[in-house]
Amino acid sequence: MAARRAGMSSVVAHGQPPQSTDRGAAMTEPHTHRLTVPGAEIAYDVRPQPSASVPPLLVIGSPMAASGFGTLAGHFSDRTVVTYDPRGAERSVRTDGASESTPTEHADDLIRLIEATGGGPVDVFATSGGAVNALALVAEHPDLIRTLVAHEPPLAQLLPDRDQALAATTGIRRTYLEDGLGPAMVRFIMLVSHQGPVPDGFVEMPAPEPSAFGLPVEDDGSRDDVLLAQNLVSCTHFAPDVDALREVLSRIVLVAGAESAEQLASRATYALADLLGTSVTVFPGDHAGFLGGEYGMTGQPDDFAKALREVLDGQA
Structure with missing residues (x-):
């Protein structure tokens, strides 16, 4: 829970x-x-x-x-x-x-x-x-x-695990650009709820279907999401x-x-x-x-x- x-x-x-x-x-x-x-x-x-x-x-x-x-x-x-x-x-x-x-x-x-x-x-x-x-x-x-x-x-x-964490955020944005909102948001949810250091190859790990989180299964083709496109990488990578x-x-x-x-x-x-x-x-x-x-x-x-x-x- x-x-x-x-x-x-x-x-x-x-x-x-x-x-x-x-x-x-x-x-x-x-x-x-x-x-x-x-x-x-x-x-x-x-x-x-x-x-x-x-x-x-x-x-x-x-x-x-x-x-x-x-x-x-x-x-x-x-x-x-x-x-x-x-x-x-x-x-x-x-x-x-x-x-x-x-x-x-x-x-x-x-x-x-x-x-x-x-x-x-x-x-x-x-x-x-x-x-x-x-x-x-x-x-x-x-x-x-x-x-x-x-x-x-x-x-x-x-x-301490910045390389893995930053790779995960860039991977989530790449997933969004390639596959759309649902798959990328599942990865985002997995990342922010993960406890402890981010593992290597996070974006390649098995993931639930978007429907499990009430997210859209079909890709509507848009790529202007305010979180996934505009802010996720620049925010997490900021020093x-x-x-x-x-x-x-x-x-x-x-x-x-x-x-x-x-x-x-x-x-x-x-x-x-x-x-x-x-x-x-x-x-x-x-x-x-x-x-x-x-x-x-x-x-x-x-x-x-x-x-x-x-x-x-x-x-x-």
Whole structure:
């Protein structure tokens, strides 16, 4: 069951349309805006709280869009919360025709988003690929961030088994280009739910049929998936500026899920902590512990939000 849960968490990252969820009457309704950036049109939402005495909270993922964070945002109705759709995801469209997005591009988008919503400094909760992008941001512009809570950045580049892990991600993209969404997503689910070092020849290992995960069996011919085509390789292959991050370590809290032990993103979080000479804070749930019904999944959102609030309050 643990592998199954982790696998379905990966499908969440793929960005399928969310199911409706009760997010609480106290949550401020989001105001949607659009932002023109080089190569893209970015959609973002602001849940305003003008009386708040703390900085806005920017909640981000990648490729997960704003629709994945409704429950989490609802737990912070006492402060302004900003969410957005990364370039190429859901409401945000690429205008440059590029087939890949990089953490550096995403970080630049985030700079412009922060400037458009008041200029910072802001608190940031960033998960998965969003955490990779936020680490790129804080390394270059620490003045824009008061506290960054980086939840399970999948920095495969930092792992002892980096060669095998990076080969697996490039192999998954190759599978996508050759065979389509279903077979590639099965491999992706296998990779992110695998516990321990990634084995040699991962992409050649036997795999379940896509139908076992509710994935399409037929290839529709498209090759523009926001995860598999645009972000998977550039995100996992990204090497953060460790020296720059050490300089701003007081602004960074690295977080891993209690149920994610030995999975790739969790292992990468601990590897980064070792390089920075810091510790990892454990949050409830797994890689998707904050979900409260979005994408048909529920983690431990109440406990997760409580842990996040405690960290942000402790860093103030």
